[in-house]
């Protein structure tokens with residue numbers, strides 16, 4: 001393990017339903033790895049999931065990444081938004097609509113934060129199978145507000161949309 005960026009553990013949820021979805025997830029990993037004092041340690045399997053909210057769009061590829069970073073949550077969020085923008089996601093994109101890449105901070109250590117521009121843990125974490133399932137490939141942490149493990153949250157998750165695990169891999173040797 002690279003001990004240089006060992007101080008914070010961040011789980012990032014990534015999704016893409018436009019253009020080459022697999023390439024988009026891989027590109028996002030590359031760009032996250034290039035952030036200062038940050039490294040991507042693990043990536044989940046890739047999941048193929050039905051769009052929620054606005055169904056007249058393509059299915060998503062979703063994955064979760066585990067990172068170590070010295071960046072604080074605010075700085076990290078800003079840089080995630082910059083990566084989304086760099087990859088071609090317009091700043092005024094439609095909420096729930098199709099996207100090249102979406103990067104959400106699911107968990108940042110055990111931190112909690114309830115501002116509109118940054119809510120930690122991510123407010124939809126316990127409601128979405130497409131983040132709980134890939135996160136469980138990596139770890140089963142306790143939700144710092146709900147006091148339940150991700151496995152327990154999956155068991156009571158209200159999401160009934162379709163999701164399947166694919167054979168695609170994003171990182172080797174993780």
Ligand code: ADP
Pocket residue numbers: 077095096102103104105106115116117118119120121122123
């Ligand atoms: P979506 O809900 O589809 O992910 P966006 O990616 O556009 O939509 O996010 C909407 C807003 O959510 C962003 O402007 C961001 O500031 C805010 N936000 C709040 N908490 C988080 C978080 N934990 N991770 C990422 N974005 C967050």
Ligand code: MG
Pocket residue numbers: 102103104
């Ligand atoms: Mg987002």
